[in-house]
Amino acid sequence: MDVPRLLEAASLLVPEESATENDVTVADVWQYLTQDEWEVALGLLEELGDVQPLPLRFWEALATAAEQMRMEKSAAWCHWRCYETRNGIIRADLTLRSPTEARRQTPISGAGVLRPMWNIGIRTPTGDPDLAIAILWVEFTPSLEPGGRASVRLAPLEPQRWQHLETGQVITMHEDRSVAGTAVVLQVQRPAATRMA
Structure with missing residues (x-):
């Protein structure tokens, strides 16, 4: 399918009454x-996708x-949203440790490249933290500096291990045995079967 048909097909999945904060609607998409x-x-459709949950095929x-x-970058973001539609959304407020406190001396790429380990409260049979891996997407900025703070989205490699997370819970990020950052969970949205179609 070519680009115009793909965008037309996606726009047909957006309810007519949907509008962004800037009053962008699907009628604006059709005009473009x-x-x-x-x-x-495409950019307007991405914005409309944030107004309400839309189906995976969108x-x-x-x-x-x-x-x-x-x-x-748009392709990576849309694939990320496919993942979230299938597995749910986890957003958190992440603060990285400063370069003097942690090994990381360079910024983290914001576009879903880094796959750090996370202490999400699960323990091994011996009582040690059982770390889980989740890909990291930094919102609203291309990168996150050591010592910086930003809203992030997490894509767990094993989503079922993250089912117990709750808003307000504190989790820690690890790139090795030491803590690389601390995050407070902002949103946990489970996938809805109705959005899978």
């Missing part, structure tokens, strides 16, 4: 589609369109 402004239409269509337009 008729003018062959596909990149703008994000799959956007990911494919972004790939065909060679928009790597």
Whole structure:
């Protein structure tokens, strides 16, 4: 399927009454589609995808369109949202340790590259922390400096191990045995079967 058809198919999955904080609606998307402004239409559809949960095929269509337009960051974001649609959303407020307190001396890439380990409160039979791995996406910024703080999204490699998380819970990030950062869980949204279609 070509880019315009993918974007048209995705736009048909957005309820007409949906609007972003800036009053962008699916009618605006259609206006850009008729003018062959596909990149703008894709960006608006991504924004509309944040207004309310949309089906997996919405994000799959956007990911494919972004790939065909060679928009790597948008494609990565849409694939991330596919993951969240299937497995749920985990957002947290992460503070990295400063370079004097931790081994990390360079910024973390924000676009879902790093796969750190997390102490999410699970213990081994001997009582030691049983760390779990989750990919990290830093929101609203391309990277996070050591000692910095940002909202992040987590994509666990084993989502079932994270089912016990609750808003307000404190979890720690590890890149080795030492603590690399501390996060407070902001949102835990379980996947809904109705959104899987």
